[in-house]
Amino acid sequence: MLTGVEEDVFAQLVTAVDRFAKERLIPAERQVEEENEIPPEIVAEMKDMGLFGLSTPQEFGGIGVSASQEAVLIETLCYASLSFRSLIGTNVGIGAQGIVMDGTPEQKDEWLHRIAAGDVITSFALTEPDNGSDAGGIRTSARRDGSDFVINGTKRYITNAVKAGVFTLFARTDPDKSGADGVTAFLVPADTPGITVARPDRKLGQRGAKTSDVIFDDVRIPESAILGGPDKLNQGFRTAMKVLDRGRIHVGAMSVGQGQRMLDIATDYALDRKQFGKPIGEHQLVQGLLADCQADLHAARALVRATADTFDREGKAILQASCTKYFCTEAVGRIADRALQVHGGAGYMAEYDIERLYRDVRVLRIYEGTSQIQQMIIGRRTLAERAA
Numbered sequence: 001m002l003t004g005v006e007e008d009v010f011a012q013l014v015t016a017v018d019r020f021a022k023e024r025l026i027p028a029e030r031q032v033e034e035e036n037e038i039p040p041e042i043v044a045e046m047k048d049m050g051l052f053g054l055s056t057p058q059e060f061g062g063i064g065v066s067a068s069q070e071a072v073l074i075e076t077l078c079y080a081s082l083s084f085r086s087l088i089g090t091n092v093g094i095g096a097q098g099i100v101m102d103g104t105p106e107q108k109d110e111w112l113h114r115i116a117a118g119d120v121i122t123s124f125a126l127t128e129p130d131n132g133s134d135a136g137g138i139r140t141s142a143r144r145d146g147s148d149f150v151i152n153g154t155k156r157y158i159t160n161a162v163k164a165g166v167f168t169l170f171a172r173t174d175p176d177k178s179g180a181d182g183v184t185a186f187l188v189p190a191d192t193p194g195i196t197v198a199r200p201d202r203k204l205g206q207r208g209a210k211t212s213d214v215i216f217d218d219v220r221i222p223e224s225a226i227l228g229g230p231d232k233l234n235q236g237f238r239t240a241m242k243v244l245d246r247g248r249i250h251v252g253a254m255s256v257g258q259g260q261r262m263l264d265i266a267t268d269y270a271l272d273r274k275q276f277g278k279p280i281g282e283h284q285l286v287q288g289l290l291a292d293c294q295a296d297l298h299a300a301r302a303l304v305r306a307t308a309d310t311f312d313r314e315g316k317a318i319l320q321a322s323c324t325k326y327f328c329t330e331a332v333g334r335i336a337d338r339a340l341q342v343h344g345g346a347g348y349m350a351e352y353d354i355e356r357l358y359r360d361v362r363v364l365r366i367y368e369g370t371s372q373i374q375q376m377i378i379g380r381r382t383l384a385e386r387a388a
């Protein structure tokens with residue numbers, strides 16, 4: 001049972017994050033878009049607020065929120081551009097949760113304090129040029145050499161790789177096994193010889209959030225780098241899947257935050273813009289667009305909160321997490337499209353925020369498991385549960 005922080009501390013945090021998003025982050029969004037960089041003073045403020053350590057347990061210097069509390073805080077933060085969230089996202093989520101969930105006491109001591117402080121950025125290195133959705137097919141190899149492993153391969157679209165201090169790297173340790181078995185998770189310090197981080201990718205949206213290829217060329221690491229210790233050899237795929245489950249609730253919460261922002265923008269525009277002699281919001285077809293956004297948003301928020309609650313009570317929520325990621329990210333795609341439509345021609349223009357937000361949310365349906373992968377997980381589990 002994950003209980004998180006006391007109610008009064010949590011309420012203060014929500015107020016602080018809400019104010020930060022509206023008063024500091026939103027006014028900086030255009031600068032981030034233009035410069036493709038988050039200003040250092042904002043990074044420093046995020047550290048001071050403890051945002052990098054939201055989900056790190058308190059014994060390791062974090063705030064230690066539950067999944068339910070994380071969902072509300074991430075929704076609140078994601079009222080502002082998703083690029084800001086991306087900076088803390090790997091430390092709060094997929095980059096660090098493997099250590100929280102499966103790390104040895106020594107690994108937790110070594111990394112979590114610095115991760116919670118934001119002094120070390122973590123990256124989750126799973127995807128490869130030839131293996132995205134088929135995560136079990138990864139080819140990056142970790143060959144045993146005495147008591148060491150030697151890693152070779154390329155990882156792709158790795159968020160925060162340019163800033164990373166440590167990679168949670170997934171590599172094949174048993175070449176005779178295909179699929180999920182034979183994959184091990186390693187904690188690889190980014191300054192280990194043989195690692196090259198390529199130039200950041202050019203992307204459709206979320207400027208300021210960086211992804212890159214990471215090339216591992218004869219990178220030698222000791223056995224103690226196996227996440228969870230030697231007993232976890234060949235168990236890394238299951239760690240990845242557990243981490244992604246909580247991550248998928250987090251992505252649902254991001255979708256709700258952005259959905260609320262876009263609905264608010266579209267509503268303001270509908271109140272202000274006049275056509276046919278009255279505000280466009282008085283035309284029923286425009287009201288229909290807003291109503292559909294509102295209905296999607298309410299459903300998405302309720303689903304995120306219910307799934308986070310299951311996760312906190314039961315320690316997992318595999319089918320529900322996939323339903324949440326699938327529904328919420330598709331919903332925010334619909335909201336983005338309608339909110340832009342409310343703006344008419346103006347929505348297509350870069351001077352209106354909706355143009356950027358529309359591009360930013362597109363990737364939500366892709367990363368941490370595409371909508372089609374979520375459908376596959378949901379379908380398979382539905383059949384298996386009924387057949388059991």
Ligand code: COS
Binds near residue numbers: 318
């Ligand atoms: N939690 C714990 N264990 C899990 C799990 C979960 N959520 N999901 C699967 N596993 C376990 C299974 O129980 C199975 O273990 P056993 O062999 O002991 O039964 C093992 O992992 C393999 O599972 P499965 O057979 O379902 O693997 P597949 O290769 O068929 O498919 C999918 C797995 C497609 C679901 C997986 O590859 C996936 O999620 N792909 C998307 C990857 C992704 O999200 N990438 C984004 C990268 S981060 S931006």
